[in-house]
Structures are given as C-alpha cells and as structure tokens.
Amino acid sequence: MxxxxxxxxxxxxxxxxxxxxxxxxxxxxxxxxxxxxxxxxxxxxxxxxxxxxxxxxxxxxxxxxxxxxxxxxxxxxxxxxxxxxxxxxxxxxxxxxxxxxxxxxxxxxxxxxxxxxxxxxxxxxxxxxxxxxxxxxxxxxxxxxxxxxxxxxxxxxxxxxxxxxxxxxxxxxxxxxxxxxxREQKRHYPAVIGVISSVICLVVFGRNNFIIPSMLLILLVLTFAGKKMKGESL
Structure with missing residues (x-):
C-alpha cells in the first residue's frame, strides 16, 4: 500500500x-x-x-x-x-x-x-x-x-x-x-551560457554541425566556471 x-x-x-x-x-x-x-x-x-x-x-x-x-x-x-x-x-x-x-x-x-x-x-x-x-x-x-x-x-x-x-x-x-x-530557476547562468555557446557554434560550424560543438563548449564553460557561479545570481 x-x-x-x-x-x-x-x-x-x-x-x-x-x-x-x-x-x-x-x-x-x-x-x-x-x-x-x-x-x-x-x-x-x-x-x-x-x-x-x-x-x-x-x-x-x-x-x-x-x-x-x-x-x-x-x-x-x-x-x-x-x-x-x-x-x-x-x-x-x-x-x-x-x-x-x-x-x-x-x-x-x-x-x-x-x-x-x-x-x-x-x-x-x-x-x-x-x-x-x-x-x-x-x-x-x-x-x-x-x-x-x-x-x-x-x-x-x-x-x-x-x-x-x-x-x-x-x-x-x-x-x-x-x-x-x-521562470522556475533563480539563477540563469546555465541558460545564458547555453544560448551564447549555441549561437557562437552556429556561426562557426553551421546549422548542420553545431549541436555537438555547442554541448562541448557548454560543458567546458560550466565545468570551469561552476565554482565561480556558486552563490551568485543572474
């Protein structure tokens, strides 16, 4: 039960x-x-x-x-x-x-x-x-x-x-x-990073090849900037 x-x-x-x-x-x-x-x-x-x-x-x-x-x-x-x-x-x-x-x-x-x-x-x-x-x-x-x-x-x-x-x-x-x-998240760093990274890779690699590079870039940025982003808000 x-x-x-x-x-x-x-x-x-x-x-x-x-x-x-x-x-x-x-x-x-x-x-x-x-x-x-x-x-x-x-x-x-x-x-x-x-x-x-x-x-x-x-x-x-x-x-x-x-x-x-x-x-x-x-x-x-x-x-x-x-x-x-x-x-x-x-x-x-x-x-x-x-x-x-x-x-x-x-x-x-x-x-x-x-x-x-x-x-x-x-x-x-x-x-x-x-x-x-x-x-x-x-x-x-x-x-x-x-x-x-x-x-x-x-x-x-x-x-x-x-x-x-x-x-x-x-x-x-x-x-x-x-x-x-x-709307639900208080901190928008990940979303902003995701959008900016995707736009950069779209311009560099083109619309047919930008997805994987975008994810790699997002992963790298979030990994290295993660500690700095803790406790901050955007």
Whole structure:
C-alpha cells in the first residue's frame, strides 16, 4: 500500500510537467506514423520502432534507412552521430541517477531531450519520492510518443494533405520548456551560457554541425566556471 501511495503521489506531481510534451509528441508522433505508413510499414511496425528504439529524430532518419539498401555499419554511425548528445545528458544526470534506485536502468533507456529538460528544471515536493517522480516523467513522455506514432500509422490511409512543417511542433515544444525553466530557476547562468555557446557554434560550424560543438563548449564553460557561479545570481 505504501508503494502504491508513493507511485500515485509521484504520478500526480509528474503529469502536469509533461503536458507540453504531450502536445508536442502527439503531433510529431502522428507525423512519424504517417511517414512510416507511406513507405509500407503499418501500425505494428511503427509501434515496435517507437517502443524498442524510442529515439525521436533518429526514428525519422530510420525511415530513410528502412527504405534504402541494408547497411548496418552506416546505420550505427548515423545513430551515434545523431544521438551523441545523450552522452552529455548522462554526465549531467550522474548524481541524480545514483539516487534513482531500481528505476535507473529504465531512466537511462527512456531518457530523451524533453525528459532531460523537465528533470533538470522540475524538483518534486518533499513528500514526493524523487525516484518515482523521475520514472513517471520518463514513462509518460515515452508513451506519448508511442501513442502519437501509432495513431499516425492508423491515420496514414486517410490523411491526404501535405504534412510538411509538422515537425515545427518540436521547436515550439523546446521554446515552451526553456521559458518554464527560466521562470522556475533563480539563477540563469546555465541558460545564458547555453544560448551564447549555441549561437557562437552556429556561426562557426553551421546549422548542420553545431549541436555537438555547442554541448562541448557548454560543458567546458560550466565545468570551469561552476565554482565561480556558486552563490551568485543572474
């Protein structure tokens, strides 16, 4: 009974934080499901891809890989390049994941951009178990994506309009998450550093290659400037 109470309390605390992700993932998932259907993969295959792979942007790339000649080494290389940012997510979440107990393996698997953003900004109340809270944030976000993609696969036979531009929902989603983080955090050094570093790398490396350099620069700046930033506010 105690475990059930902990879980329900954590679910109630986590759900409101995931609502922006629900809106974004439904649109993005539907677009993904429609694209899967367009190359001949129905709801069953779409479900398996979203359930087992769960890699967001890599799943979109996977559509091209599924319709091209089989090349596992190329697929591996592309996957590492597209999802290399998760290495930085793992580094920054090391301390919190140590305290997550039995949920750690699932949190590692289900970590995505949106879940990482929520967990970085949202701290549950004292009476809410943090392990259960993190689990439900990851669990809900994952199933939003799965539900959207399967729905899109079912709708693929009936939707005939041009779906170009639907992926802008992801950009809008990150803007909403960023604004929420800015409002909830007292110190804005990390956000300011992130924006400035990203702009610099965008100018230097171009829009197709700036993500990994940006994360490296952000990591370096935060590592070396971390002590100085403690106790200060911006």
């Amino acid at each position: 105690k475990t059930k109470t902990k879980a329900l309390r954590a679910l109630k605390a986590a759900f409101p934080h995931t609502l922006p992700v629900l809106a974004g993932f439904l649109f993005l998932g539907i677009a993904y499901g429609i694209l899967m259907k367009s190359i001949g993969y129905g709801a069953g295959w779409t479900f398996l891809m979203s359930f087992l792979v769960f890699a967001g942007s890599m799943q979109y790339v996977g559509i091209t890989l599924l319709s091209a000649a089989f090349n596992p080494l190329y697929a591996l290389f592309i996957t590492l390049m597209v999802n290399a940012r998760h290495v930085f997510y793992g580094i920054s979440m090391l301390e919190r994941l140590k305290l997550s107990g039995k949920f750690k393996p699932y949190l590692i698997f289900a970590m995505c951009d949106e879940t990482f953003s929520i967990l970085c900004s949202a701290t549950p109340e004292k009476e809410v178990d943090d392990g259960w809270f993190m689990f439900f944030v990851a669990f809900l976000n994952r199933w939003y994506w799965i539900a959207g993609s399967v729905l899109g696969a079912f709708m693929g036979d009936y939707i005939k309009f041009d779906t170009k531009g639907l992926d802008f929902a992801l950009t809008a989603l990150f803007v909403v998450i960023f604004i929420n983080q800015w």
